[in-house]
Each structure stands twice: as C-alpha cells, then as structure tokens.
Amino acid sequence: MIRLEHAKKTYSDFQLDCSMEIREGQITALIGANGAGKSTTFKLILGLIRPESGEVAVFGHPVSELTIEERQQIGVVLSDAGFSEYLTIKDLLPILEALYPVFDKERFCNYCERFSLPMDKKIREFSTGMKAKLKVLTAICNRDARLLILDEPTAGLDVMVREEILDLLREFMIPGDRSILISSHISSDLEGLCDDIYLIDHGQIHFHEQTDVLLEQYGILKVTPEQYETLDKEWILKEKEESYGYACLTNQKQYYMENWPQIAVENGSVDQVLMIMAGGR
Incomplete structure (x- = not known):
C-alpha cells in the first residue's frame, strides 16, 4: 500500500x-517522541510536501502521480485538522458527498446514531470524544x-471512547484488502490493534517488529x-543505565530466563521498547 x-x-x-x-491487509503503527518525524512522514505520504530525494509510493505509484x-481511496485523520466548528453534521453531509463521489451517507448517518x-x-458544542469520532467516521464512510x-486519532480521549474508535478501525479492516x-x-491501543510497529527517532527508523513478536x-x-x-550480551539490542545498574532490551527473553534465572526479566511493551531504543546505547 505504502512504501518509503x-x-x-x-x-x-x-x-x-x-x-x-505498509502492506495490504495490515495495520501499522508509527511511534516516536514529539518532533521525531511522524508528522513529516505523514505529510510526505499524503503529498502535502515533496521529498528532496528517495521514493514515496502509494498503491504502487509515486505520490505525485496518483490519480484523483x-x-x-485514502481516508485521513490529522491531529491538527478538523471541520469548522460553526457547522453541524447536517451541514457537512453535502460537503462530504461532493468530496467523495461514493460517500456512504446511509452508513455515516447510522454510525452517527450509533x-x-x-x-x-454545532460541532463547537461537541465533546473532545465526539469530535474524534466524527473525524474517524468521515474517513471510513467512503465506500x-x-x-x-x-x-493520533485517540489522543486525549477516555478509555471507553478510545475503544469505540478502535472498534471502528477493526470493522474497516474486515474486507481484508x-x-x-x-x-x-x-x-495499549497499538498492542491490541496493530500488526507491526515502526519506531522513528530523529528522523530515522530505528526499530521495526511484528507486534506479537515484540510482546x-x-x-x-x-x-x-x-x-x-558476566551477562552474555549477544542478544542485547540496547541498554540504558539505571540507578540499580542497567536495563537491557533483548529479543530473546526466553534464553535469558532459562540461562540466567537470578536476573529479573520483565515482559517487553511498546513503551519500554520506545524508551530504551530511543534513549539507550
């Protein structure tokens, strides 16, 4: 689907x-600290900015050559974009139908009711969660x-609203293509949703792994x-100094659990990988 x-x-x-x-039939996460390069990457993929060199392809074609x-066929939710807050959803309907010739109005209205x-x-009277749901609905209701x-479609939302939005994304993926x-x-959103995860830091990809392998x-x-x-460091990916000594990231957890039973071993998580891969040596 996407290749950079x-x-x-x-x-x-x-x-x-x-x-x-990003492969067909998969949900891929791009994680990183603020300023790591996530937004710039998104803008390149959407053709909002042009690369100075290298390749950015969507659907097998350079972004600049995509047809209307x-x-x-691309739905977008940007954290710093939205609709005029003086509009109502009823006001939005003709706009969305004009933007997307195959906009599924019936499905959209059913989702709004759900x-x-x-x-x-008026949208200005919506809660943060309601605005987030509306943005996701407009992206997925194009047939x-x-x-x-x-x-960041779930930023600032409570657990219940986040789960509702994640369910919408899972429903979107049902056709398989x-x-x-x-x-x-x-x-927690990424661990329960995504097939694979990329970590970007200082403008470069530092880590890529299948989510189930990571966990x-x-x-x-x-x-x-x-x-x-005395530790065998062959399977240590990164390490970070701590007050007690070192926190070491490995992709062979079982090896160390079997051969160094005296060492404390915690399960890996997205947060821990991000912390050590970005801040470790």
Missing part, C-alpha cells in the same frame, strides 16, 4: 531519512476507501553492574 525508500526532507533544524512499508480516483452524534448540534492515514497507518502515544519474545533485563559484567 530513503525519503528525505530537510528543515533548518531537522532532517528526515525514512524507509518503511486513487486519492479518493455513537450519539447529534445531526443538528472506495482502501487506506487510512491516522495521526485494506490498510491503516496510525500514530499514537497510547501503547512474546522481547523483554527487559534488570541487572546489577556485577550481573552485567
């Missing part, structure tokens, strides 16, 4: 050099949509300086 090959973009204080692939019909989104109430690009690229700071095989070894000296 050393896509580069330079600003005065930042340079992106990104390579990644192909662009209409999620208690009032048709005649031709094959790809969703979602930048669609894909989603999502960014989020909420690791099953990765672990954090918590070792004292004395234990660290």
